[in-house]
Amino acid sequence: MQIPQAPVANLCVDLHAHTTASDGALSPQELVERAAVRGVTHLAVTDHDTTAGVAAAQEAAQQTGLRVIPGVEVSTLWQGREIHLVGLGLRGHPVLEQGLAYQQAQRWERAETIVTRLARNGVAGAEAVIDQRGADAPGRSHFAEWLVAQGAVRDRQQAFKRYLGRQGRAWVRPGWVSLETAVRWVHVAGGRAVLAHPYAYGMTGAWLRRLCEAFAGAGGEAIEVVTGRTTPTQVRDALGLSLRHGLAASCGSDFHAPGTGLEPGHLAPLPVSARPVWDHAPELLAPDGP
Numbered sequence: 001m002q003i004p005q006a007p008v009a010n011l012c013v014d015l016h017a018h019t020t021a022s023d024g025a026l027s028p029q030e031l032v033e034r035a036a037v038r039g040v041t042h043l044a045v046t047d048h049d050t051t052a053g054v055a056a057a058q059e060a061a062q063q064t065g066l067r068v069i070p071g072v073e074v075s076t077l078w079q080g081r082e083i084h085l086v087g088l089g090l091r092g093h094p095v096l097e098q099g100l101a102y103q104q105a106q107r108w109e110r111a112e113t114i115v116t117r118l119a120r121n122g123v124a125g126a127e128a129v130i131d132q133r134g135a136d137a138p139g140r141s142h143f144a145e146w147l148v149a150q151g152a153v154r155d156r157q158q159a160f161k162r163y164l165g166r167q168g169r170a171w172v173r174p175g176w177v178s179l180e181t182a183v184r185w186v187h188v189a190g191g192r193a194v195l196a197h198p199y200a201y202g203m204t205g206a207w208l209r210r211l212c213e214a215f216a217g218a219g220g221e222a223i224e225v226v227t228g229r230t231t232p233t234q235v236r237d238a239l240g241l242s243l244r245h246g247l248a249a250s251c252g253s254d255f256h257a258p259g260t261g262l263e264p265g266h267l268a269p270l271p272v273s274a275r276p277v278w279d280h281a282p283e284l285l286a287p288d289g290p
């Protein structure tokens with residue numbers, strides 16, 4: 001007689017998603033509901049420079065079979081470029097909290113400067129964006145939405161091109177923490193550091209290899225091999241980077257809002273030769289959490 005096997009857990013892992021705590025359109029509860037309905041089993045809530053959405057997401061997840069992994073997406077600077085680092089499996093720690101408070105202060109300061117520069121360039125009233133945000137720091141996409149709503153620009157793309165992007169009239173050089181320091185914050189808080197969306201930086205292959213080398217050298221553990229927007233070629237190339245630099249493979253949709261073509265959990269599978277970050281760090285998927 002055959003011994004019945006325990007059912008193999010049908011994993012659906014999404015390790016990168018946003019809520020209204022940063023520039024996502026859904027509240028933590030709404031995000032969890034949307035992910036649960038789509039069969040996601042493990043969802044990392046990774047808002048920009050804040051963990052403010054995590055507790056509400058975890059609470060909402062208690063009504064579902066889904067597990068929330070506490071995370072964050074830290075904006076960093078490396079060689080003068082803005083690089084995003086996803087921290088996964090975080091426990092609270094004063095060093096991380098102070099670090100994120102510093103990043104939030106940078107965000108508030110940037111928002112004030114954007115308001116001033118927009119006004120100087122004939123777009124008055126952008127302080128409304130700051131007022132609407134309450135306690136959560138405004139990001140550039142909030143200004144982009146406001147510019148579109150005001151009719152100052154045609155769409156989000158034009159908002160970045162004309163005002164908010166690197167060549168725009170209201171561009172503010174960010175004062176983010178270094179990549180190496182952000183890795184340290186994540187580690188001190190018991191988390192794992194993941195290099196986010198390697199193909200979103202517009203880097204050449206040589207620069208990407210340099211970045212991965214620096215990231216691995218700083219102790220970073222993984223790289224996003226699959227995101228909601230990666231092409232099959234990019235997945236193949238990112239797998240190459242992960243193998244070459246000894247980084248585990250992560251996958252995350254980077255979901256921000258319904259109607260964008262992305263959905264929580266809507267991801268291509270990791271390539272079979274990839275080493276998933278949850279194999280490297282099994283505590284991420286453990287039932288009682290990291």
Ligand code: MN
Binds near residue numbers: 018256
């Ligand atoms: Mn975002």
Ligand code: MN
Binds near residue numbers: 196197
């Ligand atoms: Mn990002």
Ligand code: MN
Binds near residue numbers: 017073
């Ligand atoms: Mn993101």
